[in-house]
Amino acid sequence: MPATSKILRFGAACLGGALAFSAAPAAAWEPTHPIEIIVPAGTGGGADQMARTMQGIITKHALSKQPVVVINKAGGAGGEGFLDVKNSKGNDHKLIITLSNLFTTPLATGIPFSWKDMTPVTMMALDEFVLWVNAEKPYKTAKDYIDAIKAAPDNTFKMGGTGSKQEDQIITVALQKATGKKMIYIPQAGGGAVAVQLVGNHVDSTVNNPIEAVAHWRAGKLNPLCVFDSQKLDYKDKIAGDKSWNDIPTCKSAGLDVEYLMLRGFFMPPGVSKDAVAYYVDMFKKVRETPEWKKLMSDGAFNTTFMVGDEYAKWVADAEKLHEGLMKEAGFLAAKSN
Amino acid sequence: MFDDIGNLVHGFAVVLQPQNLLLMVVGIVLGVIVGVLPGLGGANGVAILLPLTFSMSPTSAIIMLSCIYWGALFGGAITSILFNIPGEPWSVATTFDGYPMAQQGRAGEALTAAFTSSFVGALFAVIMITLVAPLVASFALRFGPAEIFSVYFLAFCSFVGLSKEPPFKTVASMMIGFALGAVGLDQMTGQLRLTFGSETLIGGFDFLIAVIGLFGIGEILLTMEEGLSFRGKAAKINLKIVIQTWKELPRYWMLSLRSCLIGCWMGISPAGATPASFMSYGIAKRISKRGHNFGKGEIEGVIAPETAAHAAGTAALLPMLALGVPGSPTAAVLLGGLLIWGLQPGPLLFVEQTEFVWGLIASMYMGNIVGLIVVLTCVPLFAAILRIPFSVIAPIILVLCAIGAYTVHNNTFDVVMMLVFGVVGYFMKKANYPLAPLVLAIVLGDKAEVSLRQALLGSQGNLGVFFSNGLVATVMTLGLIALFWPIIQGGWTRLRSGKSGLRPAA
């Protein structure tokens, strides 16, 4: 009866945690109550899946003495979650997982927060973007598709994407610049829904993350045309037929000079203790060593770059500048009157 | 097909292992607790309990999780009927007749009808999944923005024009719901609207806060006004009530069948359980001979929404498994669970993971049966809650409401909003404004708006998109018929009787 004994153990762990605080030695920092991971996006999205997988890994491998709680605060394109962290000064038990809305939401909506209001912890991975089309369509390569776009009048082709004025639409704008033709961008609530709209032929293409579309690729419903990265993906296991992630050409090689990677990393509230940050960095390093994490990375063809400290902060600062430029160019900045 | 049956039988063999049966009971009980406590809700509950299952085999884990899911679905009806507090959007329609029944001392009857209807609806959907899974998945793919909008349109149309309240009050109420639903981020342009620079409003008004306030707190205020008591004191509390109600239920087979079909259909189209429950209630009210009695404690008014909601909730699991698109927040969390066990939802799940899929389907059958037995034996217990004196239970309900409102966004401001909605609900009810249209509009308004705008964006503003293919045209036409039904019906009666109808159509 694994379930009952598991619950009992679970209860015992809680009790243990409650008693532990009185006896805790002053040496290394340890969490004294449940650790909250804020997800500034809805349930079921990429960030949510990653947070919940990590919660599972930490629980299963007992990487923390305290339980991990995942809380979704998706309001205002994630602004709600970021504001909560910004306003939880000095809270050593709160983390937030980021996606590109760390940069795009304040720019597009004027909600007042920035990564500088928070404490950078780690970069866990970078999420790739791939150009997908329906397998029934005649486009076999990115070039076929681009030629078709170029040959048709403006607003003929529909691009599906997650949210408005966020990463998917930024890529779409870059694509428009490269082809010189306007596309109709249709925002959906989540990446899974976007992929299904493409399978159902309600849009012509998407820029889904690998993990959002891989199931449809394997089932022969969708075809990847190119990846928006400077190099090919590193995963050589066969996925669909004899194709692997590694067989997808870069968009640059297909004449589409567009690159985009999305941050999957952690931040903490301002004013947290150095020891706490060190504790979480160490915990996430252990998470990265588990087989479950490695499986998630290869399923989603993630770029597994790991960064901490100043290196990470510098990367984020550069990414912010990049987004500012992209958003400005696309005309996505919030009107100041709001 | 024969392979499938073999697989299903094998699935039953897996599920019926004593250890898995125990997991089911544990799951159902946890689920009912999760469903009753307003702060948890199905999605939260499953998310919180998910880590418990990581050390189990995927099949055992999904059995437990899906049982938590069923338990939460069953549990949602309990607070709706006993306290007028729907914990989930699809329980709202259950309060319309369930709560009046409880007030009349018929809580046991209402609970039995609700649980049994949930069971019937879910079972119907499971049978459908078993028989036609692949077909259904491809049907779901036909829903683009225009089709999705047409389904919302139909849901609204089959529900408006139903209330007895003055038409302009109904309109005002529904439009306030739309306005509240519009607050926050506009999904289409990524722009904030109607927040007036307030940081607390960027999340918008969540339906749960509005409903807990309007229904739950508002009801306590009305009860206070009339003196300190719940009117359910006479509730019978023995198991005989279950048998008595069961004797009545077969009479409503036609209603059940219709509600099942509405539910399955709405569940597969991505609209989901909430519009299904409202639509089923609306249609039942129009067709039933006892339609005039709806809203005053009519058992048909409990059966219709519960059956449809649960048929839809169950049918919605199919797009999740076959397409990887969750039909509800709860399903979204289940989806996260699948990924952790290394199961990739999608068209190939049925081919590559047959043991898991058929184990899940078998656990749906068994989970429902076990769930029904568990909750039915507890009916007297639940009904007995109404015997607790009002001055004890009222503050506890207030506390539960506050917890429920807080946990929606983990924000104390929402608790304030809940109380504001409570006072507003009291005034609206006393001034004869119907609350149901407002809630319907908050729940579905922004979704309907988004799909309408997506469709128009795709067609570059051409309204013809709503009649561009057979599916969307049929649904839109059904919606228009539902909208103008009172007029059509009035015209028909007039034609038949040959009299000039001075009677207003509604």
Place this chain on the structure above:
Amino acid sequence: MSETAHETGGTGPSHRNVEAGVAVVVAAVGLITVIGSLRVGVGWGDDGPKAGFFPFYIGLIILVSSAVNLFQLFAAENDNAVFATWRQIYKVLTVVVPTAIYVAVIPYAGIYVASALLIGLFMIWLGKYSAVVAIPTAIAVPIFFFVTFERWFLVPLPKGPIEKLLGF
């Protein structure tokens, strides 16, 4: 429900005035919606209708229907009905006021302490229970919620200084 209110008799604010008040408040909501929509734009932009397009018309419909409701109210004969007697309003306030204080106190005292106070006072004041019954109930219920939410389901609820003192 409102019928019973009328039967009990007694004086109170007139139904007509309160209903007019509700209609005015509804109209105000409509007006706010219209103003808010105008601020974000109500026309057509590059990507279809602007953010304020739909709420703008929703706001207009609210204004119109509220006007109709007001008109109908005053066109009809005044039945001199009472909205609620003063005694009933007093009773409603006995719930609204403590709940308002409860809600206001939650961010500072935490939800558990506030709940204990609410339940205890409600039982003693309105339910006329003796402190012997009320106080244990008032303490037991929040502890039950604490164990269920914080410990078992790991849902953090607002906590105040007392919980901090106890180390949570």
